[in-house]
Amino acid sequence: MKRTITQIGIIYSPYAEKQDCPIQGAFAPESRGRVEVYPAFVKALATIDTFSHIILIYLFDRAGAVELSRPTFLDEEPHGVFASRHPCRPNGIGMSIVRLDSVQGCVLHVSEIDVLDRTPLIDIKPYVPKFDFRADASNGWTDNKDTVTKPPGRE
Amino acid sequence: MKRTITQIGIIYSPYAEKQDCPIQGAFAPESRGRVEVYPAFVKALATIDTFSHIILIYLFDRAGAVELSRPTFLDEEPHGVFASRHPCRPNGIGMSIVRLDSVQGCVLHVSEIDVLDRTPLIDIKPYVPKFDFRADASNGWTDNKDTVTKPPGRE
Numbered sequence: 001m002k003r004t005i006t007q008i009g010i011i012y013s014p015y016a017e018k019q020d021c022p023i024q025g026a027f028a029p030e031s032r033g034r035v036e037v038y039p040a041f042v043k044a045l046a047t048i049d050t051f052s053h054i055i056l057i058y059l060f061d062r063a064g065a066v067e068l069s070r071p072t073f074l075d076e077e078p079h080g081v082f083a084s085r086h087p088c089r090p091n092g093i094g095m096s097i098v099r100l101d102s103v104q105g106c107v108l109h110v111s112e113i114d115v116l117d118r119t120p121l122i123d124i125k126p127y128v129p130k131f132d133f134r135a136d137a138s139n140g141w142t143d144n145k146d147t148v149t150k151p152p153g154r155e
Numbered sequence: 156m157k158r159t160i161t162q163i164g165i166i167y168s169p170y171a172e173k174q175d176c177p178i179q180g181a182f183a184p185e186s187r188g189r190v191e192v193y194p195a196f197v198k199a200l201a202t203i204d205t206f207s208h209i210i211l212i213y214l215f216d217r218a219g220a221v222e223l224s225r226p227t228f229l230d231e232e233p234h235g236v237f238a239s240r241h242p243c244r245p246n247g248i249g250m251s252i253v254r255l256d257s258v259q260g261c262v263l264h265v266s267e268i269d270v271l272d273r274t275p276l277i278d279i280k281p282y283v284p285k286f287d288f289r290a291d292a293s294n295g296w297t298d299n300k301d302t303v304t305k306p307p308g309r310e
Contacts (some may be wrong), residue, residue: 001275003214005246006156024286037237041245043223046235051295055218057212057248059158068198080201082192082209082279085286090196091160093212093278095250097287120156123248124237129292131179131240132252136286140206 009037009106009121011058018062023073024085025096025112031096033113037120039105048126049103054110056076057123058094062116063087074145083141094119097127164192164261164276166213171272173217177230180251180267188253188268190276192261203281204258209265212278213249217271218242223294229300237295251272252282 013033015021022028037045048054066088069078081089098110108124112114168188170176177183190211192200203209221243224233236244253265263279 001162001214001216003160003247005158005160005248008245009270026286026289041223041237044235044237044245046224046233047296048235048238048239050293052237052291052293053248053289057250059156061156068196069201078201080199080203081272082196082199083201083203083206083281085280085283090163090199091277092158093160093248095210095212095280097289099289122246123244125250126238126295126297127289127292128240128294128297129289130294130297131181133288134181134208134252134282134284135255136207137282138205138207139283139285140281141202142283142285147157 005122007120007122008041010034010118011056011115011119011121013115013117014101018116021112021116025098025114028114029112031113032111033115035108035110037108037121039106045103045106048100048124049102051126053127054098054100054108055125055127056096056098056115056121057125058115059120059122060087060092060094061120063092064074066090072140079141160277160278162275163196165192166211166270166274166276168192168268168270168272173271176271177269180253183269184267185285186268187266188267188270190263192263192276196263197261200258200261203255206255206281208252208278208282209255209263210282211251211253211270211276212276212280213270214275215242215249216275219249221245229297234296274289
């Protein structure tokens with residue numbers, strides 16, 4: 001099955017270049033951006049302002065070639081891209097949880113953002129702790145990996 | 156921007172019909188299924204078995220027409236679909252966190268599943284609490300809504 005996905009808005013951030021972008025928004029509380037949803041979709045935002053956090057689904061539009069297994073920024077070992085958040089993945093879909101600071105019409109002001117400037121938005125979902133928190137979840141291979149420097153040239 | 160998304164596997168569950176499907180996997184710990192990733196992508200699963208939970212990204216292939224604002228199963232009020240997890244949404248992309256019970260080659264045995272049988276899979280990401288948990292997040296309009304009965308005919 002194939003489906004054509006169309007952009008529903010644009011994510012703006014301070015990060016024009018990959019090396020400037022935080023590795024995960026959870027570690028970048030001061031990182032601010034805004035999400036502009038196209039006016040045709042404004043009705044889909046109704047009651048979104050009741051949530052403190054939202055999930056942005058977007059396209060990695062500047063990712064390199066897909067490689068199924070490669071190192072991330074957390075260690076030097078290759079990991080399957082379905083076992084990491086690496087952008088160079090089949091279908092190139094990204095997901096970030098951000099704090100929703102305020103809503104003005106079609107514009108969502110957000111923080112904790114780790115997305116490149118002008119990234120194509122394809123969906124927004126509310127972050128709902130009672131659906132999305134798993135108290136007993138492990139961090140898998142990322143456990144105890146705290147490296148947050150980006151080796152030059154690595155995505 | 157548009158992108159053509161291609162299926163990377165199939166999600167199997169006990170739920171052939173929408174009315175049988177749990178509303179959220181977090182409330183259905185005994186709900187078991189399996190994810191079959193196409194063999195071409197097996198390398199992308201390397202080290203996924205180190206995680207207790209994964210995030211499935213899939214296509215709502217049997218959803219009705221897109222409506223930007225509509226009631227969910229939690230109350231009778233309309234909510235914008237970007238403020239709910241409703242399947243009838245632009246681009247029709249679904250997201251579920253499931254428990255990863257075991258991995259056998261291209262087959263992932265999972266539980267806590269709330270997806271229809273034979274749903275087209277388009278991505279898998281690891282669920283990583285240190286990235287994905289927001290301790291101070293609100294439940295928004297879903298707070299204190301515990302209705303889990305599905306009104307007949309409503310998606």
